[in-house]
Amino acid sequence: MIRIKTLFRPLASLKLTIICLACAMVLVFVGTLDQVHIGIYEAQNRYFKSFALFLPIPGTRFAVPWFPGGYVVGGVLLLNLIAAHLARFKFSWKKLGIVVLHAGLILMLVGQLITSIFQVESQMRLDEGERKNFSESPYFDELAITDKSQPDRDRIISIPDSDLRKGRTIQVPGTDFKVVVNDFYPNSALVNPGRLPSPAYPHLKLGPMAVAVQIPKTYKQDERNVATAAVTLLDKDQPAGSWSVSSGFPQPVNFQVGGKPFQIALQPQRYYQPFSLQLLKFRHDRYAGTDIAKNFSSQVRLVDPARKEDRELSIYMNHPLRYAGLTFYQAGYDNNDRTTILQVVQNPGRLVPYISCGLLVAGLLLQFGMHLFRFARKMQGASASAS
Amino acid sequence: MIKKAAPWIFVLLVAGWLASKMMPEKPAPQGFNFVEFGKLPVLVGGRVMPMDSVARISLSLMNHHGAYEPVPHKPVPPVAWLVNVMMRPEEADQARVFEIVNPELLDLLGGSDRQDKLFAFNLFSFNEFKPFLSEIEKQAQAAEQTDAQTRNAFQREIIKLRNALLLYLRLKNSLQPEGSPDFKEEIDAFAQAVPTGMQAIQDRDAGKPFDQAAFERILQFTQRYQNLAQARYVYAFPDPAAPDATGRWQHVGEALLGTIRTRRVEPAVGFYATLISAYRQGDAAGFNAAVSNYQNYLRRTVPGELNRPDLEAWFNHAAPFLQAMVLYVLVFICAVLSWLFWPRTLARVAGWLLLLAFVLHTGGLITRMYLQGRPPVTNLYSSAIFVGWGAVLLCLFLERIYRNGIGNVCAATAGFVTLLIAYNLQLDGDTLEMLRAVLDTNVWLATHVVVVALGYSSTFLAGLLGVIYVIRRLFVRSFTPELSRSLGRMIYGIVCFATLFSLVGTILGGIWADQSWGRFWGWDPKENGALLIVLWNAIILHARWGGYVKERGIALMAVFGNIITSLSWFGTNMLGVGLHSYGFMDQAFNVLIGFIAGQLVLIGIGLLPVASRGPKRPVAPLEQAGQLTK
Amino acid sequence: MRAPLRRAGLVLSLMSVAGCERRTVQVYDVPKPPSSQTELMAAGLVAPGPAPAAAVKWTTPANWQEQPLSEMRQGSFRASGPDGANADISVVSFPGTAGGLASNLNRWRGQVELPPASDEELRQATQPVQAGPVEGILVDYASPPQSAKPSRILGAVLETPDRTWFVKMTGPPAFVETQKETFAQFVQSFQFSQVSSEGEPGAPGRPKSSNDQ
Numbered sequence A: 001m002i003r004i005k006t007l008f009r010p011l012a013s014l015k016l017t018i019i020c021l022a023c024a025m026v027l028v029f030v031g032t033l034d035q036v037h038i039g040i041y042e043a044q045n046r047y048f049k050s051f052a053l054f055l056p057i058p059g060t061r062f063a064v065p066w067f068p069g070g071y072v073v074g075g076v077l078l079l080n081l082i083a084a085h086l087a088r089f090k091f092s093w094k095k096l097g098i099v100v101l102h103a104g105l106i107l108m109l110v111g112q113l114i115t116s117i118f119q120v121e122s123q124m125r126l127d128e129g130e131r132k133n134f135s136e137s138p139y140f141d142e143l144a145i146t147d148k149s150q151p152d153r154d155r156i157i158s159i160p161d162s163d164l165r166k167g168r169t170i171q172v173p174g175t176d177f178k179v180v181v182n183d184f185y186p187n188s189a190l191v192n193p194g195r196l197p198s199p200a201y202p203h204l205k206l207g208p209m210a211v212a213v214q215i216p217k218t219y220k221q222d223e224r225n226v227a228t229a230a231v232t233l234l235d236k237d238q239p240a241g242s243w244s245v246s247s248g249f250p251q252p253v254n255f256q257v258g259g260k261p262f263q264i265a266l267q268p269q270r271y272y273q274p275f276s277l278q279l280l281k282f283r284h285d286r287y288a289g290t291d292i293a294k295n296f297s298s299q300v301r302l303v304d305p306a307r308k309e310d311r312e313l314s315i316y317m318n319h320p321l322r323y324a325g326l327t328f329y330q331a332g333y334d335n336n337d338r339t340t341i342l343q344v345v346q347n348p349g350r351l352v353p354y355i356s357c358g359l360l361v362a363g364l365l366l367q368f369g370m371h372l373f374r375f376a377r378k379m380q381g382a383s384a385s386a387s
Numbered sequence B: 001m002i003k004k005a006a007p008w009i010f011v012l013l014v015a016g017w018l019a020s021k022m023m024p025e026k027p028a029p030q031g032f033n034f035v036e037f038g039k040l041p042v043l044v045g046g047r048v049m050p051m052d053s054v055a056r057i058s059l060s061l062m063n064h065h066g067a068y069e070p071v072p073h074k075p076v077p078p079v080a081w082l083v084n085v086m087m088r089p090e091e092a093d094q095a096r097v098f099e100i101v102n103p104e105l106l107d108l109l110g111g112s113d114r115q116d117k118l119f120a121f122n123l124f125s126f127n128e129f130k131p132f133l134s135e136i137e138k139q140a141q142a143a144e145q146t147d148a149q150t151r152n153a154f155q156r157e158i159i160k161l162r163n164a165l166l167l168y169l170r171l172k173n174s175l176q177p178e179g180s181p182d183f184k185e186e187i188d189a190f191a192q193a194v195p196t197g198m199q200a201i202q203d204r205d206a207g208k209p210f211d212q213a214a215f216e217r218i219l220q221f222t223q224r225y226q227n228l229a230q231a232r233y234v235y236a237f238p239d240p241a242a243p244d245a246t247g248r249w250q251h252v253g254e255a256l257l258g259t260i261r262t263r264r265v266e267p268a269v270g271f272y273a274t275l276i277s278a279y280r281q282g283d284a285a286g287f288n289a290a291v292s293n294y295q296n297y298l299r300r301t302v303p304g305e306l307n308r309p310d311l312e313a314w315f316n317h318a319a320p321f322l323q324a325m326v327l328y329v330l331v332f333i334c335a336v337l338s339w340l341f342w343p344r345t346l347a348r349v350a351g352w353l354l355l356l357a358f359v360l361h362t363g364g365l366i367t368r369m370y371l372q373g374r375p376p377v378t379n380l381y382s383s384a385i386f387v388g389w390g391a392v393l394l395c396l397f398l399e400r401i402y403r404n405g406i407g408n409v410c411a412a413t414a415g416f417v418t419l420l421i422a423y424n425l426q427l428d429g430d431t432l433e434m435l436r437a438v439l440d441t442n443v444w445l446a447t448h449v450v451v452v453a454l455g456y457s458s459t460f461l462a463g464l465l466g467v468i469y470v471i472r473r474l475f476v477r478s479f480t481p482e483l484s485r486s487l488g489r490m491i492y493g494i495v496c497f498a499t500l501f502s503l504v505g506t507i508l509g510g511i512w513a514d515q516s517w518g519r520f521w522g523w524d525p526k527e528n529g530a531l532l533i534v535l536w537n538a539i540i541l542h543a544r545w546g547g548y549v550k551e552r553g554i555a556l557m558a559v560f561g562n563i564i565t566s567l568s569w570f571g572t573n574m575l576g577v578g579l580h581s582y583g584f585m586d587q588a589f590n591v592l593i594g595f596i597a598g599q600l601v602l603i604g605i606g607l608l609p610v611a612s613r614g615p616k617r618p619v620a621p622l623e624q625a626g627q628l629t630k
Numbered sequence C: 001m002r003a004p005l006r007r008a009g010l011v012l013s014l015m016s017v018a019g020c021e022r023r024t025v026q027v028y029d030v031p032k033p034p035s036s037q038t039e040l041m042a043a044g045l046v047a048p049g050p051a052p053a054a055a056v057k058w059t060t061p062a063n064w065q066e067q068p069l070s071e072m073r074q075g076s077f078r079a080s081g082p083d084g085a086n087a088d089i090s091v092v093s094f095p096g097t098a099g100g101l102a103s104n105l106n107r108w109r110g111q112v113e114l115p116p117a118s119d120e121e122l123r124q125a126t127q128p129v130q131a132g133p134v135e136g137i138l139v140d141y142a143s144p145p146q147s148a149k150p151s152r153i154l155g156a157v158l159e160t161p162d163r164t165w166f167v168k169m170t171g172p173p174a175f176v177e178t179q180k181e182t183f184a185q186f187v188q189s190f191q192f193s194q195v196s197s198e199g200e201p202g203a204p205g206r207p208k209s210s211n212d213q
Helices: A002-011 A014-048 A070-088 A093-118 A352-386 B002-022 B034-038 B051-060 B078-087 B103-108 B111-117 B126-145 B153-172 B183-206 B212-229 B252-262 B267-281 B284-301 B307-318 B320-338 B343-372 B380-402 B406-428 B442-474 B481-517 B525-545 B551-575 B587-607 B621-629 C002-018 C036-042 C101-111 C119-124 C173-188
Strands: A052-056 A063-068 A120-127 A131-147 A153-160 A169-171 A177-185 A188-191 A204-207 A210-214 A228-235 A238-246 A253-257 A260-286 A293-304 A309-316 A321-323 A326-334 A339-346 B041-044 B047-050 B068-071 B074-076 B096-099 B123-125 C026-031 C064-066 C075-080 C086-095 C127-131 C134-142 C152-159 C163-171
Touching: A002 A070, A014 A052, A014 A063, A014 A070, A014 B525, A014 B551, A063 A070, A070 A093, A093 A352, A120 A260, A120 A326, A131 A177, A131 A228, A131 C026, A153 A260, A177 A210, A204 A228, A204 A238, A228 A260, A238 A253, A238 A260, A260 A326, A260 A339, A293 A321, A293 A326, A293 A339, A309 A326, A326 B481, A352 B481, B002 B320, B002 B343, B034 B051, B034 B078, B034 B284, B041 B051, B047 B051, B047 B307, B051 B078, B051 B153, B051 B307, B051 B406, B068 B096, B074 B078, B078 B153, B078 B267, B096 B126, B096 B153, B103 B126, B103 B153, B123 B126, B126 B153, B183 B212, B183 B252, B183 B267, B212 B252, B252 B267, B267 B284, B307 B320, B307 B343, B320 B343, B320 B406, B343 B380, B343 B406, B380 B406, B380 B442, B380 B481, B380 B551, B406 B442, B442 B481, B442 B525, B442 B551, B442 B587, B481 B525, B481 B551, B525 B551, B551 B587, C075 C163, C075 C173, C086 C173, C101 C119, C101 C134, C101 C152, C101 C163, C127 C152, C127 C173, C134 C173, C152 C173, C163 C173
Parallel strands: none
Antiparallel strands: A052 A063, A120 A131, A120 A339, A131 A153, A131 A260, A153 C026, A169 A177, A177 A228, A188 A210, A204 A210, A228 A238, A253 A260, A260 A293, A293 A309, A321 A326, A326 A339, B041 B047, B068 B074, B096 B123, C064 C075, C075 C086, C086 C163, C127 C134, C134 C152, C152 C163
């Protein structure tokens, strides 16, 4: 118990609060500047969804942590808040505002933690008339091996691209399959074979008209890395086939194993849903005589056989569809206004910010309201005594 | 007696001068009525605006004065220049309106020769560009291949020049095909050619013998007007029969091509053709009559479209924000002088002038809201106007409470500086521009954006008070502990407001983001900037509550808050990433760096110890005791 | 300051339990997708993949710049002219007759705002073209006079034994006019080589590698 007490007091100190806030400011500032170079997603991972900022030691593969990351700063701030309340705040009505305010803050930090761990963001591209029951990740790819032998369903083996490293052998659980990764390009360009500098230049053949060559990863906001992999599938340790697949050539390759039809493809990671959306019509209204978008809207049809849903609805800017724990937002469009891009978000902690913000605002108004009230009374008293 | 009345006479004089500036313009009695022409509505950039605005916006995209000054300091009314461009382009081609600042570009265009010969050597006319047009196009295309964020000054300027030239060409082709010797005759001939020409086309398609001459004539006209339609920018011709807003305004090329379908010339085309002829012949009476007739026609056919352009044309002329800037300067002078002599009188004068300025400021804000149909803050320009307004409002309360002139001085400074920033932001084009789809929601614009802007107002105000503290502190003799405490309390109070506004504003932004894009917080640069302001204000408050800083500390921290707020407001736009990148500003970068450096210098001055205020001679103990008990 | 550091250590260990996104190999079932194409391909009735069964070579004209390929295009070029005029040229191919000649020509007509035409009218407006032993047709569609955005399409359709090839140039009318000759020469330069189809998905148990071809 003594040990906890000696830890407790500094944890509850105001100095620590200020230090944490200042560290947060440094993180936010440096992270924002770095975004220009590495993009928002990467900056989020390095600065805010991390435990420390690392400085690589040149010439080695090691990196030295030199500054706490978002999780540490947020975590310490959270504990500091809780500790401060437990240690120092004797409850009084005068302090109600601050208590409510800090409660809101605690809830907000916890909520953001939940979000950062559990949130899954994906996108759904629908051409006019197309019906899909899955969304795709904007960042992650997967190697998908699909067993199409059953008449009513497909069995999909999904291997995340983070597992695809040259020379690795991946055991697929529950099956006799193993996948051997012969080569992997995190980012590649697809070119005509005639444009290779020499026939021996390292490349992966995707077809008679296209090969993939490795290029550096891109961090630009609107560019996506095109991954290419050369894999061999082993069935009961016997090779069943070798292919080069690329997310730039999304058409799957068909093959057979033991008489059963299979497909293999490297594609954006898919998140399947028990219901499907079909794009009926996409509208892109522009202001007269300009190309400035006035609004976008997608008329979609939602079909959910399990819940007996089959209805039409509209998704447009500032008006998303919330269904089955997912939220679908109108994010963009493509293909000369014939394709809609919906942002799909799964976030169990979605409501927490609302509650915490309500608490924050209430606490602030209480606290400053009381301040202002007392101040006004003092000034009134001062002017009364002066006159 | 005079001493009592003089200040009021002064205020009345100022008010009178204001009124005179803001009266609707009277046109020259004998000449062309450009004022009425300036009110004619056209559709540009998705919104209906008066010709006067088209002229001002176009000029502001061509040179940084936004004016055409053939004789230095005697600008021609923008609308007069525009009429020339649209109706007498051969003359307008000689006007030196295009400004080049970049030295490499100047060299490319033979600027070094001009330097010795011409007064305004970096102003060019369209004629002077003619030999270089293809080179400019080639360079601009090459520059556009590069990434927008990594372009150098030459590339940015050549793209800007090319766009300005393109705009100019489009303006020339807004009411008639450029270079048409007599447009009225031309459309008469066209109207006559249509029926015979269409017949000829039908006959030809059916394989029957057809009138070759008529066929070729109609083909020529069609080709001409199709090319004309490529220069779409100003949609000047209303089509009353159009079912909805998107088709209501047409470009001259489209309107003329429509004649083929409808077999008649649009009345609006006829009106403008008459205008053009009258102008080219120097017939002022005819010109004015045609303008008046056209306005009557508009009132009959599209009555709803006239109110806003009229108001906007007057608003351009009255320029309430410019007048307010002048008033703020006067307020500043009066308030500072009130510290030296005539304290009560000058303070009163300053107060009244401030009120006048605030009324102008508010009136301008409300007019913009009406013209745009939106809450007050929709782009960077309007944010500057609103931040100033918010700061002045807070200062009015401050002065009411403390009555020591500091509120007036802060109001004047904040008002003037923000309006000056706004004036410079005007040079990016249309400040009443249409909003992108994602911003098309009045609820969030009215709440999140406004509250965040108020957060900027209050943080800047706290910083301004901090600057006053630092400067005042140098005048040691008059810097009493009471004054220090008073200023400290003011700063603390304003920081409380700033924390409230910035936190609530940031939260509202998060809720908007969640409703719109599916995530409450995305670590977008603008979001991060707002977070930095909240964090810093929170640090100030916590530091004060913990007793780690006293008045001087708070003042210096508030000055540092200026740096953070300016980075959040403008710096994030300069990063060019994320959802919040509204525009890239070049010179603004240098101004921003200069401002930050200035604030750092002030903080440094504030950290320096100053000579103590203590008495210069040893005090007798009895005296000391006496002082203590007072 | 030691206490806060120890605190941080505890926090770190707590956080690592929560962990970041962990992605693992997954196996799951989904209902069959609504597309019939994939089923036909799986049953081996339709030749798979975008890679064409027949290899083709052509001579790229001097002033056309090669553009990156995409999943639809086997060839992609851009021709530039004075005053910033640009034309886009694409080469795509589909197995079989790809929906029929008339529907494709009418699709092109629609793209330049021309009304669809009957088979007879379409035939009258085509010119024959020869690419080695392969016969094809050339068409030239321009948007009608009252169109606000005039453009022009030069198109060629070549039929090989198992695929149909579409070559299309789109651009402003005047500029496309200047490229007519170049386009025709480009189409005439196509050489199709006699290569058997890419794979026989029906063959059981034979390992297929795309490196074999």
